[in-house]
Amino acid sequence: MRSAGRRIPGPHPAPGRAYRAACAGGSGVRARLITLLLTAALTAACGSANVRDEEARSAAQYNVELGLQYMQEGMNQVAMEKFRKALRQDPSLAAAHNAIAVLYESLGEIDQADHHFQRAVRLDSKDSRAHNNYGAFLCRQDRWEDAEPHFVAAASDPLYETPEMVYTNAGICAQRAGDLDKAEIYLRKALEAAPEYPVALRRMAQVSMEQGNYLKVRAYLQRYQAVARHTPQTLMLGIRAEEQLGDRNAVSSYRLLLKNNFPDSPEARELSGQP
Numbered sequence: 654m655r656s657a658g659r660r661i662p663g664p665h666p667a668p669g670r671a672y673r674a675a676c677a678g679g680s681g682v683r684a685r686l687i688t689l690l691l692t693a694a695l696t697a698a699c700g701s702a703n704v705r706d707e708e709a710r711s712a713a714q715y716n717v718e719l720g721l722q723y724m725q726e727g728m729n730q731v732a733m734e735k736f737r738k739a740l741r742q743d744p745s746l747a748a749a750h751n752a753i754a755v756l757y758e759s760l761g762e763i764d765q766a767d768h769h770f771q772r773a774v775r776l777d778s779k780d781s782r783a784h785n786n787y788g789a790f791l792c793r794q795d796r797w798e799d800a801e802p803h804f805v806a807a808a809s810d811p812l813y814e815t816p817e818m819v820y821t822n823a824g825i826c827a828q829r830a831g832d833l834d835k836a837e838i839y840l841r842k843a844l845e846a847a848p849e850y851p852v853a854l855r856r857m858a859q860v861s862m863e864q865g866n867y868l869k870v871r872a873y874l875q876r877y878q879a880v881a882r883h884t885p886q887t888l889m890l891g892i893r894a895e896e897q898l899g900d901r902n903a904v905s906s907y908r909l910l911l912k913n914n915f916p917d918s919p920e921a922r923e924l925s926g927q928p
Contacts, residue, residue, distance in 0.1 A: 709742045709743050710742075710743045712743075713738075713739040713746045714739070714746065714748065716735045716736070716738045716739035716742065716749075717736065717739045717746070717748050717752050720732040720733075720734075720735030720739065720753075720756075723735060724752075724756055729756060729759070729760065733756060736749055736752050736753035736756060737753070739752075740753065745776055746776075747772075747773045747774075747780050747783060748773075748780070748783075750769040750770070750772040750773035750776065751770070751773040751780065751782060751783040751786060753769050754766045754767075754768075754769035754770040754773060754786070754787075757769060758790055758793075763794070766790060770783065770786065770787040770790055773787070774787055774803070778806075779810065781806070781807040781812075781819075782807070784803040784804070784806040784807035785804065785807040785818070785822060787800075787803045788800040788801070788802075788803035788804040788807065788819075788822060788823070788826070789822050789826075791803065791826075792822065792825070792826035792829065795830075797827065797829070797830035797832070800823075801823065801826070801827075804819055804820075804822060804823035804826070804839075805823075808823070808842075815847075816842075816846045817844070817847035817850045817853060818852075819843075820840065820842040820846065820853070821839070821840060821843040821850065821853045823839040824836045824837070824838075824839035824840035824853070824856055824860070825856060827839060828859070828863075833863055833864055836860050837857070840853050840856055841857075844857070849876075849879075851877060851880055851881035854873050854876050854877040854880070854881075855877055855886075857873045858873035858877065858887065858890050858894075861873060862893065862894060867894040867895075867897040867898050868898070870890060870891075870893075870894035871891075871895070871898065871903075874890060874891050883914070884915075885911060885915045885918035885920040885921065886920065888907050888910055888911040888914075888915070888920065889907075889911065891903070892904055892907045892908060892911070911924065912924075
């Protein structure tokens with residue numbers, strides 16, 4: 654016979670109070686336990702998903718970097734493969750859409766380029782590079798009104814490394830659209846950011862020529878010459894401006910530079926009367 658005070662050991666420890674209540678039909682406690690278990694399971698699943706997402710994004714970013722290197726080397730087919738792989742790994746990576754858009758434009762696939770530029774700026778509205786690239790793309794499609802907001806968005810980023818490039822792109826676009834006043838405003842902003850930026854200096858000389866302000870053309874060409882080598886275009890600007898200002902010596906100097914340095918250029922042939 655068993656002793657009344659003796660406990661027969663079982664194969665498992667005695668269950669806890671909450672567990673006993675749940676197994677005995679305590680629905681409230683049981684529901685709470687299930688909730689706790691589900692929460693723990695979901696947390697673990699989310700943690701695993703986050704790790705996978707981070708790994709996928711890192712892999713995608715790596716493929717974007719590889720693609721950009723291949724594109725710089727002229728290996729466009731390999732670059733395209735890397736960009737597409739990056740988008741398969743992380744379709745929400747704005748940098749991948751930006752990169753493949755640039756490549757599509759260079760290949761003449763304008764609709765695809767437009768699509769991916771739009772995706773890039775929608776996925777990351779603070780991606781200044783994507784805004785600048787998309788603005789420049791729209792400008793090349795003669796869509797100035799659509800381009801300007803993207804230049805403004807890029808330039809408004811205080812951490813953007815080269816605001817002078819953004820402002821210059823905006824100025825070039827405005828000039829192409831025939832808005833010389835706005836072109837001058839943006840090019841001045843470019844030169845405020847980088848006073849010796851040659852592209853902005855050259856463009857300001859061109860805008861000043863179109864405005865008929867020949868003294869400004871002279872001034873900007875002098876600044877340009879101090880930081881960069883003349884091109885046939887800048888020399889021709891100098892010739893035209895100095896002719897209007899009546900400085901024969903300056904005209905002769907520009908003509909000589911054009912003839913000696915760029916004898917086969919269209920500008921030199923134009924001066925010599927050749928077709």
